[in-house]
Amino acid sequence: MTTAQRTALIATTLTCVLAPSGAARAADWKLDRAKAVAAKAWNDPCAGDVQVAVAPQAGADWLASTLPSQCRITLARELRWNPLCPVLLHEYGHLAGYTDPGNPLDPHHSSDPDSIMWPFVHADARCARHGIPYLKRAAGSRRKDGTPK
Numbered sequence: 488m489t490t491a492q493r494t495a496l497i498a499t500t501l502t503c504v505l506a507p508s509g510a511a512r513a514a515d516w517k518l519d520r521a522k523a524v525a526a527k528a529w530n531d532p533c534a535g536d537v538q539v540a541v542a543p544q545a546g547a548d549w550l551a552s553t554l555p556s557q558c559r560i561t562l563a564r565e566l567r568w569n570p571l572c573p574v575l576l577h578e579y580g581h582l583a584g585y586t587d588p589g590n591p592l593d594p595h596h597s598s599d600p601d602s603i604m605w606p607f608v609h610a611d612a613r614c615a616r617h618g619i620p621y622l623k624r625a626a627g628s629r630r631k632d633g634t635p636k
């Protein structure tokens with residue numbers, strides 16, 4: 488596995504103990520909703536078949552990693568809605584093959600702190616009110632990073 492295949496969202500802080508290996512217990516409406524928001528944002532890169540698991544990460548400060556070839560996202564631990572939604576928005580960007588030619592040192596991430604593909608988790612308006620307004624919004628204009636508003 489190359490570094491390019493295994494991309495990670497780096498957390499600014501990691502305060503919780505890592506969850507045990509295995510399938511995500513977060514198989515609830517929040518996970519389904521966050522996956523729906525992320526799938527809409529990135530045109531459903533895995534045709535609705537994204538596997539999300541919880542397992543320790545290679546980097547102690549990573550919140551998640553993604554294997555695009557397997558449509559698989561691994562979270563370091565179970566997450567509340569925020570940051571779950573922005574983390575999945577970011578990881579789905581990797582599934583969709585996001586690249587930033589303007590960021591040659593880390594082309595799988597954006598150098599723009601406002602982009603969901605910036606490598607540090609931050610709030611995203613698409614996750615507001617549990618994603619309901621965003622999911623109801625019809626496809627239309629696009630953001631700087633190419634995802635629908």
Ligand SMILES: [Zn+2]
Pocket residue numbers: 494495496497577581595596606
């Ligand atoms: Zn990333």
